[in-house]
Amino acid sequence: MTHKEHEHAHAHIGPATYYKIFAALMVLMFLTVGAWWVETVVEIPRALGVFIALVIASTKTVLIVLFFMHIKVSSRVVQLYAIAALFGLLFLFVITMGDYIARGWPPQLGPLP
C-alpha cells in the first residue's frame, strides 16, 4: 500500500462539512420552489422551467453523492461505479427518446396513414 493510498483510505468528511452541505441543499430546495412560484406569475417557456428544475435537482444530487455518500473521498473503483449509474441513465434516455422522436412523438390525432 503506497502512502497516497493509505491517506486516501483514511480521508473522511466531518460534521462541519455536513452542516454546510445541508445548508446548501436547503437553499437549493427553496430556489426550486421559488422558481416554481415565480413561474406562476411570470410566463417563461415550459422547457426552460423543466430545465431549471432539473439543474437544481442535479446539483442537489451531486452534493449528496459527493459529500453525504463520500464519493469525494472514495476509492477510484467506487467513484467509477457511481459514474456508471449516470452512464446507464444516459444510454436509457438518449436511445429511448431518440427512437420515440425518430418515429414521430408526440403521436398525431387523426386517421392512420
Added chain:
Amino acid sequence: MRRGREAHPPASRIPHPAARILVSKEKILATTTTTTSPHGHADHGHAAHGPELQHHFCTPAQQKEAATLGMWVFLVTEVMLFGGIFMAYAVYRWAFPEVWAEAAYHLNTPLGTINTVVLLVSSLTVALAVSAAEAGKRTRVIQLLLVTMVLGVAFLGLKAYEYSEKFSHCAGYSTPAQWVGGGEQHAVYECLVPGQAFLFPADKTTGVSNAPTVAGQGTPYQLFFFLYFVATSLHAVHMLIGLTIMGYLAFITWRGVITPTYFTPIEIGGLYWHLIDIVWVFLFPLFYLVH
C-alpha cells in the same frame, strides 16, 4: 494489501500454476474448518483487528472497500429501477405537456415541500450518524438513527395523508376525516386514483370531465396520476425498507457491534438512505412543481 497476502501460507508451496485452483480450494476448506477454532487468527500475522474481519479479507480496509463497492453495485441497479419510471415520465410529459400542467395542479405542493425538507434533514442526521460512529460516540449514533427514523415515519405519514385525500375524493368526500367520520359528501365528484372510476375535474362547476381524447388514450390525465402513484409508492416501499435498516442499525449499535474501527454497516446503510433522498429530490419537482 499485498503485504497482507504474504502473511498467508507462502505461495512457493504451490507446485504448478495449474494446481493453483485446487490449492486455493484446499485453503478455503482449511479456513472454514479453522473458523470455529479459537486460535483461528493466530497464524494470520495481523492481530490488530477485531472479530469483525472475515477470513477471506486481508485487512479491515479491504473488507470495508469490498462492502462499499458491493453497496454501490446495488445502488446502480436501484438507479436503473427508478430510471425506468423516469423514462416513462419523460416520454409522456413530452407528449402531453398541457395535461401535465393541469394534472399537477391537483397535487398538494405545500405537503410535498414539507416532505422534501423532512427527507433532507434525515439525510443530514444519517451523515452525522456515520461521523459519530467513526468517532465512537455510541449513544449519539443511536440518537441520530432514531431521529432519522422519526423523520422517515413523518415523511410516510404525510405521504399517507396525501394518498388518503385522493382516495377519499374517489369515495365522494372532500377530506379523509369526513370519509372516516361519515361527514358531508363532496359537492363536485372527482377521482384522481387511476382505475375504472377515474374522473378528472376539468369543469369544476358541473363536475363533468371534459378530458380530450388523444390518440390511443381515453383520458391522458390518468397517465400523470398513474406515474405519480407508481413512482411515489415505490419510493415509499424503499422508505419502509430504509426504516427497517435504520432500526436494525440502531439495534446493533446498542448491542456494541459498531466500533470506531468497524462502522461499515452504518456507512452502507446510510448510502441506501441517501439514495432514497436523491430519488425524492427528482420526484418532487417532476410531480409537484409542474407548469
